[in-house]
Amino acid sequence: MCREHSKLRDGRIVAVKRLYENNYKRVMQFENEIAILNRLQHPNLVTLYGCTSRHSRELLLVYEYVPNGTVADHLHGDRASEGTLVGWPVRLNIAVETATALAYLHKVEPQIIHRDVKTNNILLDNNFHVKVADFGLSRLFPVDATHVSTAPQGTPGYVDPEYHQCYQLTDKSDVYSFGVVLVELISSKPAVDITRHRHEINLANMAMNKIQSGALHELVDPALGFDTDWAARRMIKLVAELAFRCLQADREMRPSMEDVVEVLLQGIQDCQQDEVERARDVDQLVRDDASLLKNNVPFSPDSVMDKWASRTTTPNTSS
Template sequence: MKIIISKQNRIVAGSQSWASIRKLHRHLLSTNNAGLDRIFSGKEIVKATNNFSKSNLLGFGGFGEVFKGDLDDGTTVAVKRAKLGNEKSIYQIVNEVQILCQVSHKNLVKLLGCCIELDMPILVYEYVPNGTLHEHVYSNGTYEPLPWRRRLMIAHQTAQGLAYLHSSASPPIYHRDVKLSNILLDENLDVKVADFGLSRLGVSDVSHVTTCAQGTLGYLDPEYYLNFQLTDKSDVYSFGVVLFELLTCKKAIDFNRDEEDVNLVVFLRKALREGRLEEMIDPVMLKGATEVEMESMKELGVLAERCVKETRQSRPTMKAAAKEIESILNGLLLLRRE
């Protein structure tokens, strides 16, 4: 495999030695080609994370670990460390730098800087203290259940962040891994969309075409299996799955369901066709729900179903989805004021 930098200063994967990839990463960040605000020293990062202690571990995935860090100036940060010896991990870290340095939106996590002195690439982000949406929806008592209006607000803010990537960034950016665990919540339960390791710029070349699986099972655009491309409408599909999860508190993939119902989209499409959506809604939200609130839940269910249409042309844009959720939310807020 070889890694090259295109005219747009993007990274394109090929085959190269581990040492060469590390050298490329160091060159990009040490020359600050990415336009980062700050380059942290290795000493700062080790001290902030207590030498990456397990007690500071916030989470981990296939390509790295995230630790809580406390800087000397009192700022709390999130520190992402690439996986030792994993070439894809380095590629994703550098890709995330390239993406996040081009965007700024209140519902996207902010990249503060990086560190190039340690054995593995380090990214430093703003700290988002209230965990992931996945942890809230499937908390098993760890968090209080999210009320319906808050779920709608979370859906709207997520849609706004993604719509910004698709419609306001130039060139457009496709997230390509929208899911509950990549939606962070701050101290006010406001959204910060995170994890841009799989993201790509929406330009007309072959860099976004791959025969390797991208995204997450249950959220992945079914058209990906036809042409191996993920687009803005792929994000819309994934967002539709998020909406279904917010409505039902049922997981995108659950092997405890009947075989034909393992995939949540398939399961809920059938329920919608048979007029049984109300049966699928999270019982916590149904308890004490007004008629208007029930209607708004059904409206969001219909929007979610449009977002997960099998053909991309049949799905709304993220901008249109955001406006529709805003309309549903405004209807509830108006009722509340009355």
Template sequence: MFFKRNGGLLLEQQLSSNKGNVEKIKLFKSKELERSTHNFKINRILGHGGQGTVYKGMLADGRLVAIKKSKIVDEGKLSEFINEVVILSQINHRNVVKILGCCLETEVPLLVYEFIPNGTLAEYIQGKVEEFPLTWAMRLRIATEIAGALSYLHGAASFPIFHRDIKSTNILLDEKYRAKVADFGTSRSVSIDQTHVTTLVNGTFGYLDPEYFHSNRFTDKSDVYSFGVVLVELLTGQKPVCAVTRSEEDEYRSLATHFIISMQEDRLFDYVEARILKEGSKTGIKVFANLAERCLNFNGRNRPNERGHYRVGGHSKVRNNL
């Protein structure tokens, strides 16, 4: 009963129609996942997301996993759940979180992923992990890894995939602090010749492509815009929505808007994080900032794509795969 209600038949249909392009998805037993999390104890919670709660678990073979437990049984959200399973089953990239399987025989569906131990990129950017600050060199590498993952999704996967929710809280860091793009619940796979999807506007304020907001047309360049916001976060250490003090009141403005104005007014170095100013060269920081500015161009056509090559840091060659 639960298997059918949780979209098991839809999942089987989707996976069979993509048979040649998918990795083997394991259907876990509920008892196995309950044992792995000690019946989903509070102390096993890794975090909360829009779709549910993520728990840390250990399988019988000793593997650590992350288990996403949906909040409620919502018929409208089942398609997002099934979509994430199907999308991730088509992806094989070292900078994209790997799905191991799912469980549909419980009251709410469960997704099982590889365990990524070091939290989200946002936690490090915002200084919540004080014992391990991100160096400028690490930020450059992480930016390159995210770009590589997006290039793969847009141009090298079996079918192009638009992520549709790129943000620093959806970038996880593994044991070597390598980036892993996560959360594909709202992602879309498209045909090779398809340039956009038309949808109701969906996304996170501060990362939302203004062109998509006005047209309802989401393209690969919409992901590039969101990536540009992450670049600015890495550069400034600020949140995607920031407070700007004017007179006696605080005005809330997107970090992207604030950054573009600072570039236009030639005040970039007033907003770059102090650590970055110490560790990076002004030339390298400027090149990085120029790339971020291009990603944030209001006109999607003028944003960089996978054919772009850039020098970052003044000495390190980085192929920005966007």
């Protein structure tokens, strides 16, 4: 499979996904992606413009072009050195927009499970707004079904362990994968890294251990201001706690994507309100200090020159 971009006759720049292997599995993924994307319209989901026929010599999908690479590129890939995701607010917005897109997928009828949520499938435009992409593994969920029994598919490091063990796909499988994305956003570390200690190769395991042991500071990217920025520290802790809930082994313990969005937005609102109150308190302190300075008469500089009579005498040791 290859991704490239091209230009249409009307001047639009588009992304083209080309499937070189014209086998049964690829054709099924090709048709699946078309069927799903034709149902969707959301500002944080990539838009499908068109495609070739399944009987064509080449299988092509034509999307809107999203020019700024993937979240993975900027966190720990080829573009990490650019430092474009150093600021915590940008990363927090990526988390909110990705969660909003997944919540939308889980609310449409029939429900859609993405099944391959990862930072490589979260595209960014030039303003760092999110476009979730790659629906080749996605599944339409039957109405009123509790799960779909299917062989586990996805990317190592992101796959729901309960789905992997029991072959039961649910919307909570996407929640688990999103939990890994949250940990990537606060740590700047890849989901799998064989150069790490064997107990920390899997980022989800590392995060659960660090959070449980109260060592969150060892997980967080130092560039995010966790030790110096009060507001960033508060929201990073909230996101870490949310990731911890998303990564629970028992899917029933995980929140829904709708709950995830609510927690993130409420946390942002609370943090902003606290910032306003802190600023108001500081302003009041400044006004109080100014009032004290105005109402108190300063000492005369001459007063320090007055003779000071001691009430005690010092013995003359020389006599």
